[in-house]
Amino acid sequence: xxxxxxxxxxxxxxWVSVGCNSxxxxxxxxxxxxxxxxxxxxxxxxxxxxxxHVLTLKxxxxxxxxxxxxxxxxxxxxxxxxxxxxxxxxxxxxxxxDARIINPVDCQTTLSEFxxxxxxxxxxxxxxxxxxHRWAYYSAAxxxxxxxxxx
Numbered sequence: 001x002x003x004x005x006x007x008x009x010x011x012x013x014x015w016v017s018v019g020c021n022s023x024x025x026x027x028x029x030x031x032x033x034x035x036x037x038x039x040x041x042x043x044x045x046x047x048x049x050x051x052x053h054v055l056t057l058k059x060x061x062x063x064x065x066x067x068x069x070x071x072x073x074x075x076x077x078x079x080x081x082x083x084x085x086x087x088x089x090x091x092x093x094x095x096x097x098d099a100r101i102i103n104p105v106d107c108q109t110t111l112s113e114f115x116x117x118x119x120x121x122x123x124x125x126x127x128x129x130x131x132x133h134r135w136a137y138y139s140a141a142x143x144x145x146x147x148x149x150x151x
Contacts, residue, residue, distance in 0.1 A: 023044060023046075023048075024043045024044070025042045025043070025047050026042065026043045026044065026134070026135040027040050027041075027042045027058075028040065028043075028127055028135050028136060028137050029137070030042060030083070030124075030125060030127075030139070031138045032083075032085070032104075032124065034085070034089070035061075035085070035089055035091055035104040036061055036062050036104065037060065037061050037091065037104050037107070038059075038060040038061075038100070039057065039058070039059060039083065039091070039102075040056075040057070040058040040060075040092070041055055041056070041057050041071070041093075041127045041135075042055070042058065043050075043054045043055055043074070043079060043135045044056075046073070047111040050076065051074060051076050051077045051079075051133075052074060052075060052076065053068065053074040053079055054072055054073050054074075054080070055070070055071040055072070055073060055074060056068060056069070056071065057069050057070075057071050057081075057093060057100065057109060059087075059102055059109060060107070060109045061064060061104055061105075061106075061107045064118060065105075065106060065107040066107050067107045067108055067109050069100065069109045070097060071093070071098060071100070072095055072096075072097045072098035077129075078095065078096045078097065078110060078148075079095075079127070079128065079129060079135070080095065080096070080126055080128040080129075080146070080148070081083075081093050081094065081095045081126065081127045081128075082094045082123065082125075082145055082146075083094075083123075083124040083125050083126065083127070083128050083138055084119045084121040084122060084123055084124060085121060085122040086101075086117070086118045086120075087118050087120065087121075089101060089104055089125065090102065090104070090118075091104060091124075092117060092121060092142070094114075094117070096148040096149075098111065099111070099112045099113070099114055099117055100112065101117075110141065123140050123144075123145040124139070124140055125137060125138055125140050125142070125143075126138050126143065126145070126146065128146075133140060
């Protein structure tokens with residue numbers, strides 16, 4: 001009887017842990033050849049059960065050009081970041097609550113208000129969750145730009 005109870009308890013623990021978020025960093029990268037940049041957004045869970053994540057944007061360019069910045073955190077299914085090519089070669093990383101402008105010359109990233117972003121941009125792709133809630137990158141060829149949900 002003790003062995004059955006132990007097996008039942010261990011089985012429950014395994015079942016619960018499958019539904020938990022891991023605090024292991026999830027890096028996903030993409031390349032922008034025209035800007036000679038590599039963007040990586042690292043997502044890391046902050047809650048074992050809810051969709052809560054910190055997001056770090058890492059930018060790498062030619063030579064020693066690199067930077068890292070914290071993005072607005074995912075506070076509940078709002079991780080997606082759309083990537084755009086703007087005028088003068090600038091790169092936009094736009095989330096539901098924040099927008100960043102990357103200068104490919106020095107890899108510097110600055111926070112911007114939405115109303116200051118150019119409207120004439122080219123959608124490159126999105127960092128987002130897949131159907132299994134894994135962190136992924138989708139190019140514009142794989143998936144069109146998705147609107148942000150109003151919450």
